[in-house]
Amino acid sequence: MTTDTQHGTRFPLEPDYDPFAxxxxxxxxxxxxxxxxxxxxxxxxxxxxxxxxxxxxxDAVLRDPDTFSSENAIVGxxxxxxxxxxxxxxxxxxxxxxxxxxxxxxxxxxVNAAFTRARVARMEEDVTRLARRLAxxxxxxEPFDVLARFxxxxxxxxxxxxxxxxxxxxxxxxxxxxxWNELLGADERGMPLDDQLRCADAALEYHAHISELxxxxxxxxxxxxxxxxxxxxxxGDVPLSDMEMLSLFPGLISAGHExxxxxxxxxxxxxxRRPERWRAxxxxxxxxxxLVEEMLRFDTSIYGMPRRVxxxxxVGGVAxxxxxxxxxxxxxxxxxxDRFPDAAExxxxxxxxxxxxxxxxxHFCLGAALARLETRIALEQLAAIRPGLRLxxxxxxxxxxxxxxxxxxxxx
Ligand code: HEM
Numbered sequence: 001m002t003t004d005t006q007h008g009t010r011f012p013l014e015p016d017y018d019p020f021a022x023x024x025x026x027x028x029x030x031x032x033x034x035x036x037x038x039x040x041x042x043x044x045x046x047x048x049x050x051x052x053x054x055x056x057x058x059d060a061v062l063r064d065p066d067t068f069s070s071e072n073a074i075v076g077x078x079x080x081x082x083x084x085x086x087x088x089x090x091x092x093x094x095x096x097x098x099x100x101x102x103x104x105x106x107x108x109x110x111v112n113a114a115f116t117r118a119r120v121a122r123m124e125e126d127v128t129r130l131a132r133r134l135a136x137x138x139x140x141x142e143p144f145d146v147l148a149r150f151x152x153x154x155x156x157x158x159x160x161x162x163x164x165x166x167x168x169x170x171x172x173x174x175x176x177x178x179x180w181n182e183l184l185g186a187d188e189r190g191m192p193l194d195d196q197l198r199c200a201d202a203a204l205e206y207h208a209h210i211s212e213l214x215x216x217x218x219x220x221x222x223x224x225x226x227x228x229x230x231x232x233x234x235x236g237d238v239p240l241s242d243m244e245m246l247s248l249f250p251g252l253i254s255a256g257h258e259x260x261x262x263x264x265x266x267x268x269x270x271x272x273r274r275p276e277r278w279r280a281x282x283x284x285x286x287x288x289x290x291l292v293e294e295m296l297r298f299d300t301s302i303y304g305m306p307r308r309v310x311x312x313x314x315v316g317g318v319a320x321x322x323x324x325x326x327x328x329x330x331x332x333x334x335x336x337x338d339r340f341p342d343a344a345e346x347x348x349x350x351x352x353x354x355x356x357x358x359x360x361x362x363h364f365c366l367g368a369a370l371a372r373l374e375t376r377i378a379l380e381q382l383a384a385i386r387p388g389l390r391l392x393x394x395x396x397x398x399x400x401x402x403x404x405x406x407x408x409x410x411x412x
Contacts, residue, residue, distance in 0.1 A: 011043055018046040020400075020401065026396070035053075036053070039316065040316040041318040041320075047401050048325065050315070053329045053336070054338070058329065069100050069310050072308050073305075073306040073307050073325060074094045078186070078187060078196070081197065085197065089208070090180075090203045095244070095247040097251070097255070104362060108366075110229060121369075123370070127158055127374055127377045131377050131381040134153055135384075145409060145410055146410075147261060147409050154261070154374065156253075158256075158370070159253050159260075159370075160174070163226060164249075165210075173209065174253075176203070179203070180199060182199045183200065206250065207250065225252070255367065259302060259371065260301070260374050262404065263292075263295065266295065266299045266300075272391040278389065287348065287349075289372075292372055293353045294350050297340065298335075300334065301403060301404050302330060302331075303401060304330045304332075305327070305402070306325050306326065309322055310322060327401075330355075331404065333356045340353075358371075391409075392411055392412050395410070
């Protein structure tokens, strides 16, 4: 660590924190543990943010949305032609996750009323049926990628079905959504304009399709979230514009799909890389609910989330000026020895975890109950139907500073 001067303040600069570098990408926890003695908050030029690593600091920031804003925290600039093409048809900012009160509170009230615990609980049977079918269809005599063949199809089908995307459209919607995602930061990455426009057209097609579904459900209700949001909207208690309603569903599908698929992947990897762990799990000696919570602490699927600082402030003894970005490192907080004794050990018997991997406060993960349900059922079904699973090779992680994800997980 060095110190440098910026904004007139001396601050801890950490040029070595590069989440894309292979060593940190594969094992961020050892690096973070070695770094801990030199202070819990540092500036990373690689990501252009202050990284906050201590549980108590991350927790305090999450509880102070006035100083640490979600608006303009997830930033991406579009080429002006792309902006013009999308204007009025595709939302330009992240819904819910990129909003502050009062708009966040209003939209979140609507979604909370539509996406209830009871609705999630009702999904148990459907998720189990789907997980069982996918597990039964896995190849029996050749290695396969369990992410591509099992966890991704499971979580995509569940969230898209829950929203109300017809079964036959799910794959197309997913492909369009992937192209739309490529636009985030495209200009900064130097993506050629033609490619940006192709992605913009995909975003238009995706949103046009969802708009049609929304229009249809207004008069033809179904057992899905689009209909449930219509039901809330009709009461007139909380205003919601057409564009806001449209913006809710693609956001939900993105937020609810890869995150959960990757948590299933990370959990399976840690079970299979120690065959005795997998055997204990298959034999039923591991409580699956506890295991999922411990995995969220131990190797979650979202490293953290950013916030924009609205006024000069101090975190963990470090002065942070207004306008800067901070990165709340949930995964580091989960390994804070002051909060979790023997943090580097995976111990499914830990109790009262209260990890921060679903965030906390106003933006607490909307889909936490669904993510827990899907991960538990996925693991139960694999253990029941494929108890002999074995890891074929050590996987690699995707270079990303928000998603902790394996590229593939090849098993047999
Ligand atoms: C293991 C899987 C998941 C993880 C680790 C995860 C993690 C998170 C975290 C950390 C946040 C808080 C972000 C912040 O404070 O800025 C969040 C918010 C959110 N999550 Fe999840 N999530 C998961 C699954 C899901 C699922 C299945 C859904 C959808 C059904 C979902 C929908 C959302 C939404 C809509 C928000 C924004 C809430 C708001 O800003 O009010 N997530 N998630």
